[in-house]
Amino acid sequence: QKEVEQNSGPLSVPEGAIASLNCTYSDRGSQSFFWYRQYSGKSPELIMFIYSNGDKEDGRFTAQLNKASQYVSLLIRDSQPSDSATYLCAVYINTGNQFYFGTGTSLTVIP
Amino acid sequence: DTGVSQNPRHKITKRGQNVTFRCDPISEHNRLYWYRQTLGQGPEFLTYFQNEAQLEKSRLLSDRFSAERPKGSFSTLEIQRTEQGDSAMYLCASSLGGLGSPLHFGNGTRLTVT
Numbered sequence: 001q002k003e004v005e006q007n008s009g010p011l012s013v014p015e016g017a018i019a020s021l022n023c024t025y026s027d028r029g030s031q032s033f034f035w036y037r038q039y040s041g042k043s044p045e046l047i048m049f050i051y052s053n054g055d056k057e058d059g060r061f062t063a064q065l066n067k068a069s070q071y072v073s074l075l076i077r078d079s080q081p082s083d084s085a086t087y088l089c090a091v092y093i094n095t096g097n098q099f100y101f102g103t104g105t106s107l108t109v110i111p
Numbered sequence: 112d113t114g115v116s117q118n119p120r121h122k123i124t125k126r127g128q129n130v131t132f133r134c135d136p137i138s139e140h141n142r143l144y145w146y147r148q149t150l151g152q153g154p155e156f157l158t159y160f161q162n163e164a165q166l167e168k169s170r171l172l173s174d175r176f177s178a179e180r181p182k183g184s185f186s187t188l189e190i191q192r193t194e195q196g197d198s199a200m201y202l203c204a205s206s207l208g209g210l211g212s213p214l215h216f217g218n219g220t221r222l223t224v225t
Binding site: 094 | 146152153154155156166167200208210214215216217219
């Protein structure tokens with residue numbers, strides 16, 4: 001079982017809609033959770049991180065964490081064509097100071 | 112803060128040749144990570160340093176790969192006797208360390224082995 005699982009997509013939403021991206025993780029020792037955006041041919045860019053159960057909002061982005069269900073999500077409100085990218089979920093496990101990445105979800109926002 | 116810098120951006124080499132990549136982390140970051148990413152996959156951990164000490168190395172990493180971080184500043188990743196399967200994007204990232212301080216990635220080095 002992989003440490004981090006994401007649906008590869010592709011996920012398509014119309015411009016202005018809410019895009020919902022989901023991620024599950026297997027290690028209950030996971031302590032911190034990250035969302036990265038990656039445009040084709042580019043390196044990952046940090047969007048948000050969350051440590052505690054609940055929601056964390058930053059502009060159009062909301063990260064949600066449920067440690068009991070081992071589930072992290074990212075909501076993108078008012079989606080824009082420029083949001084079209086692959087979104088990577090990552091978890092940090094203190095033992096070994098390791099970050100584990102999912103395979104990413106491809107998002108396309110249709111104008 | 113000038114960000115994480117990687118050189119070269121692209122490298123094309125013939126099978127069997129050695130290649131070396133360089134990474135300059137964000138100056139105040141004491142942790143430096145190397146990842147490899149192939150198309151359609153997430154970044155795969157290779158190795159990481161805390162200051163100059165290499166603390167972890169992936170079991171998937173063959174002995175053709177070696178990394179150094181002299182003086183705890185920049186780092187180099189060398190691949191000896193390259194194979195076509197080594198073709199990938201090599202990503203360097205740095206962080207402050209501590210409880211899940213985020214990774215900040217460089218632009219990557221894209222390696223093509225012909």
